[in-house]
Amino acid sequence: xxxxxxxxxxxxxxxxxxxxxxxxxxxxxxxxxxxxxxxxxxxxxxxxxxxxxxxxxxxxxxxxxxxxxxxxxxxxxxxxxxxxxxxxxxxxxxxxxxxxxxxxxxxxxxxxxxxxxxxxxxxxxxxxxxxxxxxxxxxxxxxxxxxxxxxxxxxxxxxxxxxxxxxxxxxxxxxxxxxxxxxxxxxxxxxxxxxxxxxxxxxxxxxxxxxxxxxxxxxxxxxxxxxxxxxxxx
Amino acid sequence: xxxxxxxxxxxxxxxxxxxxxxxxxxxxxxxxxxxxxxxxxxxxxxxxxxxxxxxxxxxxxxxxxxxxxxxxxxxxxxxxxxxxxxxxxxxxxxxxxxxxxxxxxxxxxxxxxxxxxxxxxxxxxxxxxxxxxxxxxxxxxxxxxxxxxxxxxxxxxxxxxxxxxxxxxxxxxxxxxxxxxxxxxxxxxxxxxxxxxxxxxxxxxxxxxxxxxxxxxxxxxxxxxxxxxxxxxx
Numbered sequence: 134x135x136x137x138x139x140x141x142x143x144x145x146x147x148x149x150x151x152x153x154x155x156x157x158x159x160x161x162x163x164x165x166x167x168x169x170x171x172x173x174x175x176x177x178x179x180x181x182x183x184x185x186x187x188x189x190x191x192x193x194x195x196x197x198x199x200x201x202x203x204x205x206x207x208x209x210x211x212x213x214x215x216x217x218x219x220x221x222x223x224x225x226x227x228x229x230x231x232x233x234x235x236x237x238x239x240x241x242x243x244x245x246x247x248x249x250x251x252x253x254x255x256x257x258x259x260x261x262x263x264x265x266x267x268x269x270x271x272x273x274x275x276x277x278x279x280x281x282x283x284x285x286x287x288x289x290x291x292x293x294x295x296x297x298x299x300x301x302x303x304x305x306x307x308x309x310x311x312x313x314x315x316x317x318x319x320x321x322x323x324x325x326x327x328x329x330x331x332x333x334x335x336x337x338x339x340x341x342x343x344x345x346x347x348x349x350x351x352x353x354x355x356x357x358x359x360x361x362x363x364x365x366x367x
Numbered sequence: 368x369x370x371x372x373x374x375x376x377x378x379x380x381x382x383x384x385x386x387x388x389x390x391x392x393x394x395x396x397x398x399x400x401x402x403x404x405x406x407x408x409x410x411x412x413x414x415x416x417x418x419x420x421x422x423x424x425x426x427x428x429x430x431x432x433x434x435x436x437x438x439x440x441x442x443x444x445x446x447x448x449x450x451x452x453x454x455x456x457x458x459x460x461x462x463x464x465x466x467x468x469x470x471x472x473x474x475x476x477x478x479x480x481x482x483x484x485x486x487x488x489x490x491x492x493x494x495x496x497x498x499x500x501x502x503x504x505x506x507x508x509x510x511x512x513x514x515x516x517x518x519x520x521x522x523x524x525x526x527x528x529x530x531x532x533x534x535x536x537x538x539x540x541x542x543x544x545x546x547x548x549x550x551x552x553x554x555x556x557x558x559x560x561x562x563x564x565x566x567x568x569x570x571x572x573x574x575x576x577x578x579x580x581x582x583x584x585x586x587x588x589x590x591x592x593x594x595x596x597x598x599x600x601x
Contacts, residue, residue, distance in 0.1 A: 249505065276422075
């Protein structure tokens with residue numbers, strides 16, 4: 134089966150978590166909007182297509198199923214592509230970790246959009262500075278400290294004791310935060326040896342390395358979730 | 368099996384979505400922190416208990432499983448208590464709807480805490496006014512318009528065509544938003560006839576009505592997610 138991934142063109146965004154899983158699994162998929170344009174997304178959002186109506190991208194068409202919400206898509210793909218252990222306990226735990234990463238991603242986004250996602254960053258700069266400061270000083274250490282500990286408890290190399298989509302998502306979060314907050318992350322890196330080593334290992338996986346070097350990997354930019362505004366960094 | 372629910376005392380918060388499901392299903396559960404105090408939560412957050420380590424409450428102990436993240440707990444409870452149809456497509460759809468409600472709940476929280484969840488509301492009032500205005504004018508209509516349409520497409524009475532935990536969660540969101548933003552919600556109510564009727568029907572379900580009238584239902588207050596600050600309303 135050929136999956137159809139729908140996500141806004143031009144940014145990695147939340148779609149990237151799904152792309153990393155599909156690429157790492159060597160799954161057959163088409164990134165629809167990058168072939169047909171963002172308009173291809175709209176009929177689904179308007180409820181004009183069969184299957185569940187998504188609230189927002191990313192969503193994945195798998196046969197007749199339309200599956201939305203990043204963490205749910207990974208929860209669906211994981212067992213089908215060997216990206217999560219098979220036991221119910223492990224799948225639930227993986228999903229919880231991914232949902233916690235989703236919470237972190239919302240907070241990363243809100244550092245540059247603390248007032249309204251529909252306004253420009255430039256129109257909410259003072260609040261963004263304040264929110265970003267709290268995010269760097271309080272929230273990143275809390276979230277990443279938690280995941281460093283998750284790795285530690287599982288033997289140090291993998292969040293679930295073996296390769297899984299959580300490792301891929303941790304790579305993505307470490308990459309995004311390092312892009313957005315290079316100074317703060319440089320400062321914090323010493324306290325996160327396992328996360329750093331994990332991110333390096335994931336980037337070196339043959340299929341992932343090929344993907345990351347390909348034009349399919351959109352560079353980070355200032356339209357996505359992880360944005361580099363120097364005034365929001367340390 | 369007797370479930371053990373762990374959530375902060377004194378607020379409905381995210382725990383309330385789980386309570387509504389457990390109460391509606393007449394499930395055997397104990398609300399641990401309300402019996403033993405918030406300290407009962409801490410060993411789990413510190414990773415000192417067997418099973419998955421949660422990042423934050425609510426979490427549910429079901430036998431040896433520790434299940435965290437509100438939407439995941441409901442995804443787990445749903446099929447075990449007849450609170451979701453059994454097909455995979457329906458379960459995925461329900462979970463997506465609940466995750467979308469979780470996104471709405473984050474945004475509702477951030478109206479009073481747009482800068483930092485660790486600061487007092489009083490220390491982020493100007494930003495809160497701006498964020499709340501956008502939430503009332505843009506985000507509530509977008510989210511609730513989506514769910515009104517979900518109801519409409521499913522026949523008008525239930526989000527999934529029959530009773531499910533999504534109906535319970537929609538009741539909770541309608542209640543919380545009406546508490547926090549009574550003027551804005553009064554204005555919007557005319558456009559949301561199905562959601563309003565659904566919320567009334569859910570509140571009238573015998574077990575739910577008994578729960579809502581009991582001391583187990585904590586009143587809304589200004590420590591929870593849905594807070595009534597008149598200056599944040601219309």
